[in-house]
Every structure is written in structure tokens, then in C-alpha cells.
Amino acid sequence: MWIDSHCHLDFFPPPDIKMALQSAKISQVTHIIIPSVSPENIERVIAVANQDDALSYALGFHPMYIDQIKEADILRLSDCVKNSLPIAIGEIGIDLFVKNDNIQQQEYFFIAQLKLAIEYDLPVILHTRNAADIVLKHLRRHKVRGGIAHAFNGSLQQAHQFIDLGFKLGFGGAMTYPRAKHIQRLAKELPIEAIVLETDSPDMPPSWLEKNIQNQPKELDKIGLFLAQLRGLDPIKMANSIRENTLQVLPGLVKLCT
């Protein structure tokens, strides 16, 4: 029923991966998308995703790993994309929260990866922390076929600009905290057609998890129920529309999820 559109399952210790997958299925989380972040984890992501039909992957280099990236890595990424057919290019983007002295490098490799997405006609999974306007500027110049702005936390106006460019906005555990009024407002007011859900596990624990408990894809059903309550919607109907949104923006998933 639920699709976890963003989960770093390959970061879990190997014995935990099978368990996380099993408990996800019990909680009606029937599909999970694993984005890569760096040249080091591309192979691991593909290997983990190939373990089960409920898993798909995206390939790309995350802005927080950009200092390690060389031109040759982009060529290698292009080869991997050509040979393994990921469902998207990602996780790519710009992050000015953690570090901004390498902005030019971040932009350079972001553009290189947008060009790959155009070349292979793939959607992109975006990381846009404190950088929505810069990311939007590049999306206007390099017209990809849309995708997901993951863990969205920009303004309502920026959200609509992403939507106009063919993007869905990803919401997850961050909106479940009582103080997260801004994200809750976005999740409540944006058209339901624009929303997809994610756990970003093992990061971004929802509010109900104790500090020592690891976030897992199975939490997506409770995150979904939280959103249904926030919007006053029937959870099953809402789950169906969100599933449709995810399949629409990531067409490669349609074969795998039906």
C-alpha cells in the first residue's frame, strides 16, 4: 500500500536489512526506493536492491559527498546508469546548510548529473537543504522530466515552483514533531497530487521513536496516518493517491509495483 520513496537501506548493518524489509511488508510498506550518495556506495545500493522485488534504486552523488567526486566518477556513473537502468538519478542537489564554501563544485556536479538525467530521460531525486532557489534556477536551465524534492522544507511559493517543473514534494518523519509547524502547513496545504512520502531511514526519525531506536521503512505507515489525520482524509484513499503520485513521477516503478 505505501511506497517509501526515500530510504538509505544500504546504510543498515547487513543483518538488519532483511528484518527491516520484513517488518516493512508487515506494515504495508510494499515498495522502497534506495538512492545512492557517493561512488563508494553505488555497488552496495544495487546489490541490496537486487535482493528483493520490493526494492528499487536511484543512482547519483549527494551534495554532502561532492568533495570526494572527480570528473571520472561522473563517467563511471553514466556507465552504471546505462548498464543497470535505475529508476531515477539521485540523490543529487545542493546543500548550503552543512557547507557552503564549495558551492561552485556542488553546482558543477549537480549540473553534470542533471545532464545525465536528460540524456537517459530519467527523473531526479533532489536534496535541496537551504538551497531551493539555486536548485530551481538550474532546473529551469536544464529541463529534466521531473522527480521528487525529498525532505522538502522550502516555502509554499518554492513548492509551487517545483510542482510547475514536474516535481512532487517528499514528506516524512520531520513533519511529525509538534514544533514542525512550517512543514505541517506545507503538508496540509499543498495539493495532495503533489505529495509523496518517505522515511529517509535510518535518518530523520519520526517523533514517536525513542532515541536509541533506529528509524526504519516500516514507520511509513504511521507517517502516512499522521498525514491523513493532519489533512482530514481517509487513510486508505490518501495512500492510494500518494501511491499514484509516486508511480506517476517515477514511471520505472510501474512495472515493479503492479
Ligand SMILES: [Zn+2]
Ligand atoms: Zn537521502
